[in-house]
Structures are given as C-alpha cells and as structure tokens.
Amino acid sequence: MAGASLLTLLDDIASILDDVSLMTKVAAKKTAGVLGDDLALNAEQVSGVRAERELPVVWAVAKGSFVNKAILVPAALAISAFAPWAVTPLLMLGGAYLCYEGFEKLAHKFLHGAQEDEAHHAQHLKAVADPAADLVALEKDKIKGAVRTDFILSAEIITIALGTVAEAPFTQQVIVVAGIALVMTVGVYGLVAGIVKLDDLGLYLSRRGGALKSPGELILKAAPYLMKSLSVIGTAAMFLVGGGILTHGLPPVHHAIESLTAAAANAVAPLAGVIEALLPQLANAAAGIVAGGLVLAVVGAAQAIVGKKAQA
Numbered sequence: 001m002a003g004a005s006l007l008t009l010l011d012d013i014a015s016i017l018d019d020v021s022l023m024t025k026v027a028a029k030k031t032a033g034v035l036g037d038d039l040a041l042n043a044e045q046v047s048g049v050r051a052e053r054e055l056p057v058v059w060a061v062a063k064g065s066f067v068n069k070a071i072l073v074p075a076a077l078a079i080s081a082f083a084p085w086a087v088t089p090l091l092m093l094g095g096a097y098l099c100y101e102g103f104e105k106l107a108h109k110f111l112h113g114a115q116e117d118e119a120h121h122a123q124h125l126k127a128v129a130d131p132a133a134d135l136v137a138l139e140k141d142k143i144k145g146a147v148r149t150d151f152i153l154s155a156e157i158i159t160i161a162l163g164t165v166a167e168a169p170f171t172q173q174v175i176v177v178a179g180i181a182l183v184m185t186v187g188v189y190g191l192v193a194g195i196v197k198l199d200d201l202g203l204y205l206s207r208r209g210g211a212l213k214s215p216g217e218l219i220l221k222a223a224p225y226l227m228k229s230l231s232v233i234g235t236a237a238m239f240l241v242g243g244g245i246l247t248h249g250l251p252p253v254h255h256a257i258e259s260l261t262a263a264a265a266n267a268v269a270p271l272a273g274v275i276e277a278l279l280p281q282l283a284n285a286a287a288g289i290v291a292g293g294l295v296l297a298v299v300g301a302a303q304a305i306v307g308k309k310a311q312a
Contacts, residue, residue, distance in 0.1 A: 055193055055197070058192055059189075059193075060143045061143055061146040061150065061192075062189035064146070065147065065150045065154065065185050065189065066185060068147065068150055068154045069182070069185060072151075072154055072158050073177055073181050076158045076159060076162045076177060077162075077170075077174060077177060080170075081170060087159070088163070088249055091159055091163050091245050091249060092245065092249045094245065095242040095243070095249070095288075095291075096295055097156070097242070098156060098241055098242030098288070099239060099246070099288040099289070099292035099295060100292050100296055101238055102235050102236075102239050103292025103295070103296050105235050105238075107296060154184075157180065157181070158177060158180070160245070161176060161180040164176075195223075195226065198222075198223040198226065201216075201219060202217065202218070202219030202220035202223060203216065203220060206220060238292075239284075239285045239288030239289055239292065240281060240288065241288075242291070242292070243283075243285055243287040243289070243291065246287055246288070246291055247283065247284055247287050253287065257279075257283045260279065260283070261275065261276055261279045261280055264279055
C-alpha cells in the first residue's frame, strides 16, 4: 500500500508539473506581445546614458522591476482567490490601456513633427554630455520613469498570465504566475542589457581589425535600426494583444470573428491555413486600433474638462 501510495503521489506530482508546463507555455505565448513592447520601451528608456553607466542603470531598473513583481504577483493571486470575477474586467481594462497607449504613440507620431522630436533628443544628449550635469539626478529620473513603465506592463503581463490559469488550482496559479514574472523579468532586462551594449560590441570588434572588423561595422550600423524596429514591433503588439483581450472578453465580437474567419477559409480553401492564422490577428489589431482611438478621445475630453474647471 505504501508503495502504491508513493506511486500515486509521484503520478499526481508529474501530472501537476505537466499541467503547469502546458499552462506556462500558453501564458508565455499570450504575454509575448507585451514582452516585445516591454523590451522596446525599456531599451529606449536607458538609451542616451553614458556608456559606462548603461549596465548599472539597467540593473537598477531590473531591481525596481523585481519589486514591482513582488507587489503585483501576490495582489493578482489574492484577486484570483477572493474575487475571481474581477479577473476578466481587469484583463479588459488592461487591454483597453494597451490599445490606448499604442494609439497615443501613433497620434504623437503624426501630430508632432520630426524636428520637435529631434530637438528634444538633442537637448537630452547635451544634458548628458555636460560635465557639470548632475548625472546621478539624471539617472534617477530615467530609472524612475523606466520603473513606472515596467509597473504598468508588468501588471498587464501578470494579469494575462493569471487569466490563462484562472480555473486552475491555486497552487498551480502561484507556480505559473510567479514563474512567468521571473522569466519575463530576467529575459527582458537580460535582452535590454545586450541591446544597449550592442554598439560597444560593434565598436570593440571593428577596432580589433581583421576578420572581426566587418561584423563590428555591421553591428554598429544595425544597432539604431534594431531600436527603431523594436519600437514598431512593440506598438503593433499593443494593438494585437490589447485588441485580442477585448475581443475575447466580448463573446459576440469573438464569435463574429470566428464566423468571418470560417467563412473566408471555406471560400478560399487553398489558403485556408493562412486565412485562419492571419484574419483573427488582423481583426484583433483593427479592434485594438478602434478601441485605442475611443479611449484616447475620452481621455482627451476628460483632460479638457478638468483643465477648464481648474482655470475657472
């Protein structure tokens, strides 16, 4: 009996680990879109810092991120345990915020000229290069801004991860959500550290000469484009992830997308696989853009009303 009980226990543990592994993969897949944006935003936050201070700044932001996770993970698990009905509304709010932030980025790009952005960037670089500048204060401001950004995106990642395991036993929720939080933090800031030091790597290789010179020069040329591409990918991910959360939270819309996809796949059978893969994503992105525009309009109207009241 003891042997049978032990085997049963081992089988249960193996089953739980298998379930946790599967749910972690699902949660990681769903949070990957936010991860791209997190990566782009945080790499951008620490750009412009003097080369010898880049890694210390990244590490400081990473420590702030761990503190954020230490606050957010227990809070999310408490909500799941005592108010599970709140998970879906929180997901919807997070999705709406992502869409709003993505639309705000697009609006900023079209409403503010390139000269204005270049002037702001040049002013920032001048402040960093000034020998009399208080670098500690500048770094602290950057770190605070990056940690605030991380808190918002971490909340979204954890909420999405929690949503994938909302029906699972509490122990599995703890393992999956805490695991995702840890992996995402280490992954994001490890990649951010690598990205901000790419130019240094390229410079080092190019100075070595010989066969290493060409790869080094290539890295130096590619690094700025990598930063720009991360920003574009991150913005697109906001609409895809945020729009997907909203459409899944609205059953009529979700079913309409499924019906449209099935009809299109049946109409063009040879391309059914491509249609089934792309059409829902395009629909989610479109829903995200519309939602982001609506939220931005509401926020703009609210700010205008508050501003008028303050002046009165």
